[in-house]
């Protein structure tokens with residue numbers, strides 16, 4: 217195992233990207249006994265086995281409360297990186313740009329090249345007819361704005377946040393391909409809410425025909441209770457060798473086990489601040505699945521969080537966790553050490569598939 221001295225020697229040999237940066241930056245992976253890195257699908261880039269998502273940075277919930285403010289955001293990024301994490305997920309619309317701004321501010325204290333940063337484009341960012349979607353004008357303007365806020369020359373993964381039916385796939389793929397040619401984007405990703413596999417397949421077939429860069433990363437919603445992508449969409453990911461990086465891997469906190477059938481919803485939780493959460497997740501079918509998650513957690517002497525993330529990791533995916541506090545983050549990162557037996561994996565899979 218590499219030591220801190222090895223890490224410092226490596227740093228001295230390679231130096232920092234910014235000549236003005238006098239801080240000693242140590243390659244994270246060498247200091248990281250807690251998190252391994254994995255290959256990002258068929259790409260040549262390695263990422264932490266658990267990514268950290270910044271959706272709630274600067275976001276105001278349905279009660280008007282800001283969920284994660286600047287100071288907490290910087291603490292969470294520190295805690296993730298200090299645990300060896302280097303795969304950070306954001307989007308131009310998170311906190312109306314605040315998430316990227318705060319990541320950019322934080323990156324000034326780190327070596328940007330040690331991190332794999334993913335962002336997304338699609339949702340409205342300006343109040344004019346071309347201030348939204350995947351048309352060439354908005355894509356180019358958005359990538360400039362993303363790099364400005366992040367304070368970086370490039371993003372590692374650029375996702376289309378949703379598909380844009382008004383823009384021809386050829387225009388989208390050719391524009392994105394240009395970003396990769398320019399070196400401003402390393403890989404293209406497709407993020408989705410609906411499990412319409414054909415949209416990604418169509419874009420990748422077009423890219424193959426025209427010699428454009430294809431999508432190599434997929435970001436669908438996927439967790440033990442939200443399984444819309446099982447079958448068609450996951451088969452498509454498999455066919456095109458796409459890395460699968462699921463969002464909401466804990467179903468927004470439902471799979472942590474902090475909600476139950478009888479008790480009132482605890483204050484300062486996502487369920488308390490999101491008017492649709494209870495309708496979506498508090499069903500008898502989901503609570504029955506949670507009972508199985510709790511049983512497996514008891515067998516392994518671990519938490520429902522660890523079991524839920526282990527179920528995703530076992531399928532080769534890289535979950536993007538959200539956490540509101542550093543305690544939650546620590547608990548979630550501990551999940552990297554848990555693995556399920558074949559029997560436990562089967563029981564969890566079957567429990568969620570039953571009607």
Ligand SMILES: NC(=O)c1ccc[n+]([C@@H]2O[C@H](COP(=O)([O-])OP(=O)(O)OC[C@H]3O[C@@H](n4cnc5c(N)ncnc54)[C@H](OP(=O)(O)O)[C@@H]3O)[C@@H](O)[C@H]2O)c1
Nearest residue numbers: 269270271407463464465466467468469485486537538544
């Ligand atoms: N591509 C897309 O369209 C899309 C959509 C959504 C998300 N994402 C990405 O996926 C990331 C994760 O999504 P998510 O936040 O929904 O993920 P999640 O991990 O399913 O839910 C995170 C929430 O669960 C609760 N929680 C997490 N760990 C906990 C713990 N140990 N104990 C108790 N509560 C805990 C916290 O909420 P409370 O404390 O508030 O209850 C936290 O904010 C986002 O940040 C974003 O990067 C992408």
